[in-house]
Amino acid sequence: MLKKTLLTGLALSMAMVTTAYAADPIKIVYIGKNTGNPYFDSITGGFEDACKSLGCEFEFVAPATAEATSQIPFIEAQIQRGVNVIAIAPNSPDALNQVLDTAKAKGILVLTVNGDLVGNESHRDATILPVDFTKTGPNQVELMGSMIGYKGDIAILSATTEAPDQNTWIAAMNDTLKNDAKYKDMHLVATVYGDDQPEKSTTEMEALLSNYPNLVGVIAPTTVGIAAAAQVIQSRNLAKTVHVTGLGLPSEMRDFIKDGTVSAFQLWSPYNEGWLAAHFAVGVVGGTIKNEVGGTFEVPNLGTITIADKNAMNTQAELTTFTPENIDDFNF
């Protein structure tokens, strides 16, 4: 009996799937790392607004947890739903390879947005990243320098010791500090790790302050770290002596900017990632954009986008700097 139900149901659903295919506009889904992450609301906003103007259909889904394989059922489900484009912030650089290959084999355009399958780029069609990550380190050092007059002891408060993005940036910061004469009077005295946990980050920040009394600046290239560092500075009323900057979310940092605890910090615009991804996807599916390395196309508000090596695109050349003047323009 069960079998019969299944079989009749199958015939029925097949009929429905085929009719659904014919009339619908381009269907784009974005699979986030996990639910309840305000960062992804902003990316989703970019997708939604782009789809409003381009006439595509957009949906956001995400698993409850960000573990390596939790996105697989969601990718399977989207393949089954017959979407045209799967955009994803992958939770693993390789656990998704097989299922993404299945999606590609079905003719679905697979894009990674806000994170890539490093080393497994052949399992997706293109990637959209906010900035060229090689510039993040130097950008942060420059901002720190401008806040402390390019001299004094500074420290770095990072995420985990293994975090790949942070480690890339920290290596670049070290390199910049050592090789660029402009920063010769800035001394990096310590790099500590708060594991992206508020409590541990706070403890590490407190330890930095007591171990290095001459400290004038702390760079925290992680949203959890910079918020914890700012909290410590605020409660100890040290804003005049120790300058905190790094990568943070405007929504979490707004109060610290307004009360002067932090004078400036940086990030990119997650919104633009969604905006760019949707324009690219619709262009490629519609045939107006060729997904080839070296190709260029125009995106409203972002200008000319170039498809770089490994089919990678960036939404902006430099990090966005948030200050008391512009912080209210951002709501993510």
Add this chain to the structure above:
Amino acid sequence: MSAIHTPATRDLPPARPRWQVIVIRPETMTLVLLIAALFGASLLSPYFLDVGYILRSFTLSAEFAIVALVLTMIIIAGEIDLSPAANMALSACLFAFAQQAGIPMPLAIAIGLFAGLVMGAINGFMVIRLQIPSIIVTIGTLTLYRGLAQVIAGDKSIRVPDWFIGINTVLIAGIPLTVLIFIIASIILGVVLSMTIFGRQIYQIGTNEVAARHAGIRSQRIKMSLFLLMGLVSAAAGLMTASRLGSVRYDLGLGGELQMVLMAMLGGTYIFGGRGTILGTFLAAWLLVIVSTGMTVANVPPSVQLVVQGVLLIVSIIATNFIYSRTQR
């Protein structure tokens, strides 16, 4: 004579009609929920009712489901094992590490399987020889095995050879191989548990171990063999997962033990032992896959999915307890 007989009959409930014996069982409830879930999911999304898709989705849980079958037997025997998911990870890491180090594949696979057997033996030794409660032992080894896996694999993933990838995409008569393995394992273990002396003895140990021992049942030997089987099957499941994902990391199957226990509970296995069937776990595995697949393909948010799964579990536990208390022999 009759004076003794009369109060006895008054205390005994009237013999239950045959249909009640057959129908009022936890497995019946699981089956009803399964059918309801199939209908519910088809109403929820037009993309759901597609045998190929359901089978493909089942492959994502098939490894856990296979292990859950053995777990059912362990729970019926009055013990529990919470370490199989960690065992899967450690076996798979050892296998992947070995083949990456240049050891021939058949030998690497044997290393993985043997490691699983050893892990099962460690659990069994501590539970049976050292007489430590299995829940404590296996919570310990759950952490230990996962930790060792991380020591071996580090934070990186280990690739497996291309020909080894994709056991879940091998179709036999339209059925993915891992699903077929699950079905065959269900039949074999179902027969063993319900139709052999060994199987009856497992129930007796779980119902009353002291009585079973006095009746001459070698409970320690039977429990040890179950823990060994658990270790071996977990390792095999770990290798299947490695084949499905194409790479191995220490976090393979993370949290899987809860899904396995969930499958056994939903299938009407009594957590204090002595009751439960393979059929129940078999149906529950499908139920869980249908419920989560149905909601995922309908883009139901994960928060709602968790609530539905929680309600499902509580309902089934209440029903199971109710049925068992009603049908107390």
